[in-house]
Amino acid sequence: MNLHDPFNLAMIALVGLSLMGLPIGLSMICASIIYLGLSGQDMSIAAEQVLNGLNGSYVLLAVPLFIFSAGLMNAGSLTDRLLRFCNLLVGRLRGGLGHVNVVQSVIFAGMSGSAIADAAGSGKVQIDMMTKNGAYPASYAAALTAVTAVIGPIIPPSIPMVLYALVADASIGYLFLGGVVPGLLMALAQMGINSWMAHRHDFPISERVPLREFPRLTLEAIPALLMPVILLGGIYGGVMTPTEAAAVAAAYAYVIAALFYRSLTLRQTYAAVVESARSTAAIGMLIAGALAFNYVITSENVPNTVRGILAGWEMSRGEFLLVVNVILLVLGCLLEGSTILLVVVPVLVPTAQALGIDMVHFGVVVVVNIMIGLVTPPYGLLLFIVAKLSDTPLSAVVRDSAPFIAAMIGALALITYVPELVLWLPRLLGYQG
DSSP: OOTTOHHHHHHHHHHHHHHTTOOHHHHHHHHHHHHHHHTTOOTHHHHHHHHHHHHTOGGGGHHHHHHHHHHHHHHTTHHHHHHHHHHHHHTTSBTHHHHHHHHHHHHHHTTOOOHHHHHHHHHHHHHHHHHGGGSSOHHHHHHHHHHHHTTTTTSSSOHHHHHHHHHHOOOHHHHHHHTHHHHHHHHHHHHHHHHHHHHHHTOOBOOOOOGGGHHHHHHHHHHHHHHHHHHHHHHHTTSSOHHHHHHHHHHHHHIIIIIISOOOOHHHHHHHHHHHHHHHHHHHHHHHHHHHHHHHHHHTTHHHHHHHHHHHTTOOHHHHHHHHHHHHHHHHTTSOHHHIIIIIHHHHHHHHHHTTOOHHHHHHHHHHHHHHHTTSTTTOHHHHHHHHHHTOOHHHHHHHHHHHHHHHHHHHHHHHHOTHHHHHHHHHTTOOO
Protein backbone atom coordinates (compact mmCIF):
# COMPACT_ATOMS: atom_id res chain seq x y z
CA MET A 1 0.00 0.00 0.00
CA ASN A 2 1.28 3.44 -0.97
CA LEU A 3 1.16 5.48 2.25
CA HIS A 4 1.73 8.69 0.31
CA ASP A 5 -1.49 8.27 -1.68
CA PRO A 6 -4.22 10.65 -0.40
CA PHE A 7 -6.98 8.08 -0.88
CA ASN A 8 -5.10 5.38 1.07
CA LEU A 9 -4.43 7.82 3.90
CA ALA A 10 -8.08 8.86 3.92
CA MET A 11 -9.15 5.21 4.20
CA ILE A 12 -6.67 4.60 7.04
CA ALA A 13 -8.03 7.68 8.81
CA LEU A 14 -11.62 6.50 8.32
CA VAL A 15 -10.96 3.05 9.75
CA GLY A 16 -8.69 4.33 12.53
CA LEU A 17 -11.10 7.03 13.73
CA SER A 18 -14.02 4.59 13.65
CA LEU A 19 -12.10 2.03 15.72
CA MET A 20 -11.24 4.77 18.22
CA GLY A 21 -14.96 5.31 18.79
CA LEU A 22 -15.63 8.43 16.72
CA PRO A 23 -19.12 8.28 15.11
CA ILE A 24 -18.91 6.99 11.56
CA GLY A 25 -20.41 10.20 10.13
CA LEU A 26 -17.71 12.37 11.70
CA SER A 27 -15.07 9.83 10.69
CA MET A 28 -16.12 10.12 7.04
CA ILE A 29 -16.06 13.92 7.19
CA CYS A 30 -12.55 13.90 8.70
CA ALA A 31 -11.34 11.38 6.12
CA SER A 32 -12.80 13.52 3.31
CA ILE A 33 -11.05 16.64 4.60
CA ILE A 34 -7.75 14.73 4.81
CA TYR A 35 -8.16 13.57 1.20
CA LEU A 36 -9.03 17.05 -0.09
CA GLY A 37 -6.12 18.65 1.77
CA LEU A 38 -3.51 16.13 0.65
CA SER A 39 -4.73 16.06 -2.96
CA GLY A 40 -4.54 19.85 -3.22
CA GLN A 41 -8.28 20.33 -3.80
CA ASP A 42 -10.39 23.14 -2.42
CA MET A 43 -11.34 22.33 1.17
CA SER A 44 -14.73 23.97 0.72
CA ILE A 45 -15.74 21.17 -1.65
CA ALA A 46 -16.65 18.92 1.29
CA ALA A 47 -19.03 21.54 2.71
CA GLU A 48 -20.46 22.19 -0.75
CA GLN A 49 -21.12 18.49 -1.32
CA VAL A 50 -22.89 18.19 2.02
CA LEU A 51 -25.05 21.30 1.52
CA ASN A 52 -25.97 20.47 -2.07
CA GLY A 53 -26.81 16.90 -1.15
CA LEU A 54 -28.92 17.78 1.89
CA ASN A 55 -30.63 20.94 0.61
CA GLY A 56 -31.32 19.53 -2.83
CA SER A 57 -32.96 16.34 -1.64
CA TYR A 58 -36.59 16.95 -0.74
CA VAL A 59 -37.05 13.24 -0.14
CA LEU A 60 -34.81 13.31 2.94
CA LEU A 61 -37.52 15.21 4.82
CA ALA A 62 -39.39 11.92 5.00
CA VAL A 63 -36.79 10.47 7.38
CA PRO A 64 -37.39 12.71 10.45
CA LEU A 65 -41.14 12.67 9.84
CA PHE A 66 -41.36 8.87 9.83
CA ILE A 67 -39.16 8.77 12.94
CA PHE A 68 -41.47 11.25 14.67
CA SER A 69 -44.63 9.33 13.72
CA ALA A 70 -43.12 6.13 15.18
CA GLY A 71 -42.27 8.01 18.37
CA LEU A 72 -45.83 9.27 18.72
CA MET A 73 -47.26 5.78 18.21
CA ASN A 74 -44.99 4.32 20.86
CA ALA A 75 -45.74 7.15 23.30
CA GLY A 76 -49.50 6.71 22.85
CA SER A 77 -51.45 3.51 23.26
CA LEU A 78 -51.51 2.45 19.59
CA THR A 79 -49.07 -0.40 20.11
CA ASP A 80 -51.07 -1.93 22.98
CA ARG A 81 -54.30 -1.80 20.99
CA LEU A 82 -52.65 -3.39 17.97
CA LEU A 83 -51.27 -6.20 20.12
CA ARG A 84 -54.73 -6.97 21.50
CA PHE A 85 -56.14 -7.00 17.96
CA CYS A 86 -53.38 -9.32 16.72
CA ASN A 87 -54.02 -11.66 19.66
CA LEU A 88 -57.64 -11.71 18.53
CA LEU A 89 -56.53 -12.90 15.06
CA VAL A 90 -53.84 -15.52 15.73
CA GLY A 91 -53.47 -15.89 19.49
CA ARG A 92 -55.51 -19.11 19.64
CA LEU A 93 -52.99 -21.07 17.50
CA ARG A 94 -50.19 -23.22 18.92
CA GLY A 95 -47.39 -20.76 19.66
CA GLY A 96 -50.04 -18.06 19.26
CA LEU A 97 -48.20 -15.31 21.15
CA GLY A 98 -45.26 -15.80 18.79
CA HIS A 99 -47.61 -15.38 15.84
CA VAL A 100 -49.02 -12.25 17.50
CA ASN A 101 -45.46 -10.91 17.63
CA VAL A 102 -45.05 -11.45 13.87
CA VAL A 103 -48.46 -10.06 12.86
CA GLN A 104 -48.03 -7.00 15.06
CA SER A 105 -44.71 -6.26 13.35
CA VAL A 106 -46.36 -6.57 9.92
CA ILE A 107 -49.06 -4.06 10.90
CA PHE A 108 -46.61 -1.74 12.65
CA ALA A 109 -44.40 -1.90 9.53
CA GLY A 110 -47.08 0.03 7.66
CA MET A 111 -46.68 2.92 10.07
CA SER A 112 -43.11 3.49 11.25
CA GLY A 113 -40.61 2.35 8.57
CA SER A 114 -37.98 1.67 11.23
CA ALA A 115 -36.89 -1.68 12.66
CA ILE A 116 -35.36 -0.05 15.71
CA ALA A 117 -38.57 1.90 16.41
CA ASP A 118 -40.54 -1.35 16.23
CA ALA A 119 -38.22 -3.28 18.57
CA ALA A 120 -37.62 -0.45 21.02
CA GLY A 121 -41.24 0.70 21.04
CA SER A 122 -43.35 -2.44 21.30
CA GLY A 123 -40.54 -4.91 22.07
CA LYS A 124 -40.80 -4.70 25.85
CA VAL A 125 -44.57 -5.23 25.74
CA GLN A 126 -44.23 -8.22 23.40
CA ILE A 127 -41.48 -9.86 25.47
CA ASP A 128 -43.39 -9.39 28.74
CA MET A 129 -46.54 -10.78 27.13
CA MET A 130 -44.73 -13.92 25.89
CA THR A 131 -42.81 -14.61 29.10
CA LYS A 132 -45.72 -14.07 31.49
CA ASN A 133 -46.17 -17.13 33.75
CA GLY A 134 -43.17 -18.77 32.07
CA ALA A 135 -45.06 -19.47 28.82
CA TYR A 136 -42.00 -18.85 26.63
CA PRO A 137 -38.27 -18.67 27.48
CA ALA A 138 -37.11 -15.05 27.69
CA SER A 139 -34.34 -15.69 25.16
CA TYR A 140 -36.85 -17.04 22.61
CA ALA A 141 -39.24 -14.12 23.13
CA ALA A 142 -36.36 -11.67 22.71
CA ALA A 143 -35.03 -13.42 19.59
CA LEU A 144 -38.47 -13.48 17.95
CA THR A 145 -39.01 -9.81 18.77
CA ALA A 146 -35.69 -8.94 17.11
CA VAL A 147 -36.25 -10.91 13.90
CA THR A 148 -39.84 -9.74 13.44
CA ALA A 149 -38.70 -6.11 13.77
CA VAL A 150 -36.72 -6.41 10.53
CA ILE A 151 -40.02 -6.61 8.64
CA GLY A 152 -40.63 -2.93 9.47
CA PRO A 153 -38.40 -1.32 6.82
CA ILE A 154 -39.29 -3.91 4.13
CA ILE A 155 -43.06 -3.30 4.10
CA PRO A 156 -43.77 0.37 3.28
CA PRO A 157 -43.11 3.00 4.44
CA SER A 158 -39.38 2.43 4.79
CA ILE A 159 -36.59 4.77 5.89
CA PRO A 160 -33.83 2.57 4.33
CA MET A 161 -35.68 2.63 1.01
CA VAL A 162 -35.75 6.44 1.17
CA LEU A 163 -31.96 6.42 1.60
CA TYR A 164 -31.54 3.89 -1.24
CA ALA A 165 -33.67 6.10 -3.52
CA LEU A 166 -31.32 8.97 -2.67
CA VAL A 167 -28.17 7.13 -3.82
CA ALA A 168 -29.68 5.11 -6.71
CA ASP A 169 -32.11 7.70 -8.12
CA ALA A 170 -34.94 5.14 -7.96
CA SER A 171 -38.67 5.74 -7.49
CA ILE A 172 -39.60 5.71 -3.81
CA GLY A 173 -43.23 4.92 -4.57
CA TYR A 174 -42.39 1.81 -6.58
CA LEU A 175 -39.72 0.78 -4.07
CA PHE A 176 -42.40 0.90 -1.37
CA LEU A 177 -44.68 -1.28 -3.49
CA GLY A 178 -41.84 -3.67 -4.25
CA GLY A 179 -41.33 -4.34 -0.55
CA VAL A 180 -44.88 -5.55 0.17
CA VAL A 181 -44.66 -9.15 -1.10
CA PRO A 182 -41.07 -9.74 0.20
CA GLY A 183 -42.11 -8.41 3.61
CA LEU A 184 -45.08 -10.75 3.77
CA LEU A 185 -42.85 -13.61 2.58
CA MET A 186 -40.45 -12.89 5.46
CA ALA A 187 -43.38 -12.88 7.88
CA LEU A 188 -44.62 -16.25 6.61
CA ALA A 189 -41.12 -17.70 6.97
CA GLN A 190 -40.95 -16.47 10.57
CA MET A 191 -44.41 -17.83 11.40
CA GLY A 192 -43.39 -21.18 9.91
CA ILE A 193 -40.32 -21.38 12.16
CA ASN A 194 -42.39 -20.25 15.16
CA SER A 195 -44.95 -23.01 14.49
CA TRP A 196 -42.19 -25.60 14.24
CA MET A 197 -40.59 -24.40 17.47
CA ALA A 198 -43.97 -24.26 19.23
CA HIS A 199 -44.73 -27.91 18.44
CA ARG A 200 -41.16 -28.97 19.18
CA HIS A 201 -41.10 -27.31 22.61
CA ASP A 202 -44.83 -27.63 23.33
CA PHE A 203 -45.40 -23.90 23.75
CA PRO A 204 -48.86 -23.18 25.18
CA ILE A 205 -51.97 -22.08 23.34
CA SER A 206 -53.15 -18.64 24.44
CA GLU A 207 -56.41 -18.19 26.26
CA ARG A 208 -59.19 -17.72 23.74
CA VAL A 209 -60.66 -14.23 23.43
CA PRO A 210 -64.44 -14.35 24.06
CA LEU A 211 -66.55 -13.71 20.98
CA ARG A 212 -68.26 -10.78 22.66
CA GLU A 213 -64.88 -8.97 22.74
CA PHE A 214 -64.36 -9.18 18.96
CA PRO A 215 -66.35 -6.04 17.99
CA ARG A 216 -64.86 -3.87 20.73
CA LEU A 217 -61.22 -4.86 20.08
CA THR A 218 -61.68 -4.48 16.33
CA LEU A 219 -63.26 -1.02 16.63
CA GLU A 220 -60.47 0.11 18.96
CA ALA A 221 -57.83 -0.99 16.44
CA ILE A 222 -59.48 0.42 13.29
CA PRO A 223 -58.09 4.00 13.60
CA ALA A 224 -54.54 2.63 13.92
CA LEU A 225 -55.12 0.10 11.11
CA LEU A 226 -56.30 2.88 8.79
CA MET A 227 -52.94 4.63 8.91
CA PRO A 228 -51.13 2.47 6.30
CA VAL A 229 -54.28 2.53 4.14
CA ILE A 230 -54.32 6.33 4.16
CA LEU A 231 -50.58 6.59 3.48
CA LEU A 232 -50.34 4.08 0.66
CA GLY A 233 -53.66 5.11 -0.83
CA GLY A 234 -52.53 8.73 -0.88
CA ILE A 235 -49.17 7.93 -2.45
CA TYR A 236 -50.41 5.60 -5.17
CA GLY A 237 -53.57 7.60 -5.76
CA GLY A 238 -51.39 10.58 -6.68
CA VAL A 239 -52.71 12.69 -3.81
CA MET A 240 -49.35 13.10 -2.05
CA THR A 241 -45.67 12.37 -2.46
CA PRO A 242 -43.87 9.95 -0.10
CA THR A 243 -42.42 12.94 1.76
CA GLU A 244 -45.85 14.50 2.16
CA ALA A 245 -47.14 11.09 3.27
CA ALA A 246 -44.54 11.09 6.05
CA ALA A 247 -45.92 14.42 7.28
CA VAL A 248 -49.46 13.03 7.11
CA ALA A 249 -48.28 9.97 9.07
CA ALA A 250 -46.93 12.15 11.88
CA ALA A 251 -50.05 14.32 11.97
CA TYR A 252 -52.41 11.31 11.88
CA ALA A 253 -50.47 9.52 14.63
CA TYR A 254 -50.76 12.60 16.84
CA VAL A 255 -54.46 13.09 16.17
CA ILE A 256 -55.52 9.52 16.93
CA ALA A 257 -53.20 9.16 19.95
CA ALA A 258 -53.96 12.56 21.52
CA LEU A 259 -57.56 13.24 20.48
CA PHE A 260 -59.17 9.90 19.59
CA TYR A 261 -57.55 7.55 22.14
CA ARG A 262 -56.71 10.40 24.57
CA SER A 263 -53.54 8.58 25.59
CA LEU A 264 -50.86 11.13 24.65
CA THR A 265 -49.98 13.92 27.07
CA LEU A 266 -48.03 17.09 26.34
CA ARG A 267 -45.10 15.70 28.33
CA GLN A 268 -45.07 12.53 26.20
CA THR A 269 -45.35 14.61 23.02
CA TYR A 270 -42.35 16.70 24.06
CA ALA A 271 -40.35 13.54 24.86
CA ALA A 272 -41.23 12.12 21.41
CA VAL A 273 -40.08 15.36 19.75
CA VAL A 274 -36.77 15.35 21.63
CA GLU A 275 -36.04 11.68 20.92
CA SER A 276 -36.96 12.12 17.25
CA ALA A 277 -34.65 15.12 17.01
CA ARG A 278 -31.78 13.10 18.47
CA SER A 279 -32.33 10.23 16.05
CA THR A 280 -32.65 12.62 13.10
CA ALA A 281 -29.44 14.43 14.06
CA ALA A 282 -27.56 11.12 14.19
CA ILE A 283 -28.87 10.06 10.77
CA GLY A 284 -28.27 13.55 9.35
CA MET A 285 -24.63 13.49 10.44
CA LEU A 286 -24.23 10.08 8.85
CA ILE A 287 -25.77 11.29 5.57
CA ALA A 288 -23.59 14.40 5.59
CA GLY A 289 -20.45 12.34 6.08
CA ALA A 290 -21.49 9.89 3.37
CA LEU A 291 -22.15 12.68 0.87
CA ALA A 292 -18.71 14.16 1.48
CA PHE A 293 -16.98 10.78 1.35
CA ASN A 294 -18.88 9.78 -1.78
CA TYR A 295 -17.20 12.75 -3.48
CA VAL A 296 -13.85 11.20 -2.54
CA ILE A 297 -14.94 7.83 -3.93
CA THR A 298 -16.16 9.46 -7.15
CA SER A 299 -12.95 11.49 -7.51
CA GLU A 300 -10.93 8.29 -7.30
CA ASN A 301 -13.24 6.69 -9.89
CA VAL A 302 -13.91 3.79 -7.52
CA PRO A 303 -17.37 2.87 -8.93
CA ASN A 304 -16.03 2.57 -12.48
CA THR A 305 -12.99 0.67 -11.24
CA VAL A 306 -15.21 -1.82 -9.42
CA ARG A 307 -17.43 -2.10 -12.48
CA GLY A 308 -14.36 -2.80 -14.63
CA ILE A 309 -13.12 -5.49 -12.25
CA LEU A 310 -16.52 -7.18 -12.12
CA ALA A 311 -16.87 -6.91 -15.91
CA GLY A 312 -13.52 -8.64 -16.23
CA TRP A 313 -14.96 -11.57 -14.30
CA GLU A 314 -17.76 -11.73 -16.90
CA MET A 315 -20.44 -12.40 -14.32
CA SER A 316 -24.07 -12.96 -15.18
CA ARG A 317 -26.88 -11.13 -13.35
CA GLY A 318 -27.41 -14.12 -11.08
CA GLU A 319 -23.73 -14.40 -10.22
CA PHE A 320 -23.48 -10.67 -9.53
CA LEU A 321 -26.52 -10.76 -7.24
CA LEU A 322 -25.01 -13.73 -5.39
CA VAL A 323 -21.78 -11.77 -4.86
CA VAL A 324 -23.76 -8.72 -3.70
CA ASN A 325 -25.75 -10.84 -1.22
CA VAL A 326 -22.59 -12.35 0.24
CA ILE A 327 -20.86 -8.95 0.49
CA LEU A 328 -23.84 -7.26 2.12
CA LEU A 329 -24.53 -10.12 4.54
CA VAL A 330 -20.89 -10.08 5.68
CA LEU A 331 -20.81 -6.28 5.95
CA GLY A 332 -24.10 -6.41 7.86
CA CYS A 333 -22.32 -8.37 10.58
CA LEU A 334 -19.82 -5.54 10.99
CA LEU A 335 -21.32 -2.19 9.90
CA GLU A 336 -24.44 -0.15 10.59
CA GLY A 337 -27.07 -0.42 7.85
CA SER A 338 -27.21 3.26 6.88
CA THR A 339 -23.42 3.27 6.39
CA ILE A 340 -23.71 0.37 3.96
CA LEU A 341 -26.53 2.10 2.08
CA LEU A 342 -24.77 5.43 1.76
CA VAL A 343 -21.17 4.32 1.16
CA VAL A 344 -21.09 0.77 -0.23
CA VAL A 345 -24.27 0.58 -2.32
CA PRO A 346 -23.39 3.58 -4.58
CA VAL A 347 -20.29 1.63 -5.66
CA LEU A 348 -22.44 -1.37 -6.65
CA VAL A 349 -25.26 0.49 -8.42
CA PRO A 350 -23.37 1.26 -11.71
CA THR A 351 -22.52 -2.42 -12.18
CA ALA A 352 -26.09 -3.46 -11.47
CA GLN A 353 -27.32 -0.94 -14.05
CA ALA A 354 -24.76 -2.13 -16.60
CA LEU A 355 -26.01 -5.70 -16.18
CA GLY A 356 -29.60 -4.59 -16.72
CA ILE A 357 -30.78 -5.32 -13.18
CA ASP A 358 -33.94 -3.44 -12.29
CA MET A 359 -33.21 -0.73 -9.72
CA VAL A 360 -36.41 -1.40 -7.75
CA HIS A 361 -35.62 -5.13 -7.53
CA PHE A 362 -32.00 -4.38 -6.63
CA GLY A 363 -33.11 -1.89 -3.97
CA VAL A 364 -35.41 -4.37 -2.24
CA VAL A 365 -32.67 -7.04 -2.30
CA VAL A 366 -30.24 -4.54 -0.76
CA VAL A 367 -32.68 -3.46 1.98
CA VAL A 368 -33.54 -7.07 2.91
CA ASN A 369 -29.83 -7.85 3.20
CA ILE A 370 -29.25 -4.87 5.43
CA MET A 371 -32.23 -5.74 7.63
CA ILE A 372 -30.91 -9.27 8.14
CA GLY A 373 -27.64 -7.62 9.19
CA LEU A 374 -29.49 -6.04 12.12
CA VAL A 375 -29.89 -9.49 13.70
CA THR A 376 -26.54 -11.06 12.83
CA PRO A 377 -23.69 -10.95 15.37
CA PRO A 378 -21.36 -9.41 16.29
CA TYR A 379 -22.85 -6.00 15.38
CA GLY A 380 -26.58 -6.97 15.25
CA LEU A 381 -28.05 -3.82 16.80
CA LEU A 382 -31.49 -5.36 17.32
CA LEU A 383 -29.95 -8.24 19.25
CA PHE A 384 -28.40 -5.80 21.72
CA ILE A 385 -31.70 -3.92 22.09
CA VAL A 386 -33.84 -7.00 22.84
CA ALA A 387 -31.19 -8.56 25.09
CA LYS A 388 -31.29 -5.41 27.20
CA LEU A 389 -35.10 -5.24 27.16
CA SER A 390 -35.42 -8.87 28.28
CA ASP A 391 -32.42 -8.88 30.63
CA THR A 392 -31.20 -12.00 28.79
CA PRO A 393 -27.59 -12.98 27.88
CA LEU A 394 -26.80 -11.99 24.30
CA SER A 395 -25.46 -15.48 23.54
CA ALA A 396 -28.86 -17.02 24.35
CA VAL A 397 -30.68 -14.53 22.10
CA VAL A 398 -28.23 -15.26 19.26
CA ARG A 399 -28.77 -19.01 19.67
CA ASP A 400 -32.56 -18.76 19.52
CA SER A 401 -32.53 -16.34 16.58
CA ALA A 402 -30.41 -18.67 14.38
CA PRO A 403 -33.34 -20.69 12.88
CA PHE A 404 -35.19 -17.48 12.02
CA ILE A 405 -32.09 -15.98 10.37
CA ALA A 406 -31.70 -19.14 8.27
CA ALA A 407 -35.35 -18.89 7.17
CA MET A 408 -34.93 -15.21 6.27
CA ILE A 409 -31.84 -15.97 4.18
CA GLY A 410 -33.93 -18.59 2.36
CA ALA A 411 -36.59 -15.93 1.70
CA LEU A 412 -33.83 -13.57 0.51
CA ALA A 413 -32.73 -16.19 -2.04
CA LEU A 414 -36.28 -16.36 -3.41
CA ILE A 415 -36.53 -12.57 -3.59
CA THR A 416 -33.16 -12.39 -5.35
CA TYR A 417 -33.76 -14.99 -8.04
CA VAL A 418 -37.51 -14.56 -8.57
CA PRO A 419 -37.71 -10.83 -9.40
CA GLU A 420 -41.47 -11.01 -9.98
CA LEU A 421 -41.95 -11.40 -6.23
CA VAL A 422 -40.70 -7.81 -6.01
CA LEU A 423 -41.89 -6.36 -9.32
CA TRP A 424 -45.35 -7.90 -9.63
CA LEU A 425 -47.16 -5.29 -7.51
CA PRO A 426 -45.30 -2.24 -8.91
CA ARG A 427 -46.02 -3.40 -12.47
CA LEU A 428 -49.66 -3.98 -11.57
CA LEU A 429 -49.84 -0.30 -10.67
CA GLY A 430 -48.02 1.05 -13.72
CA TYR A 431 -44.29 0.51 -13.21
CA GLN A 432 -42.55 0.17 -16.56
CA GLY A 433 -39.17 -1.15 -15.34
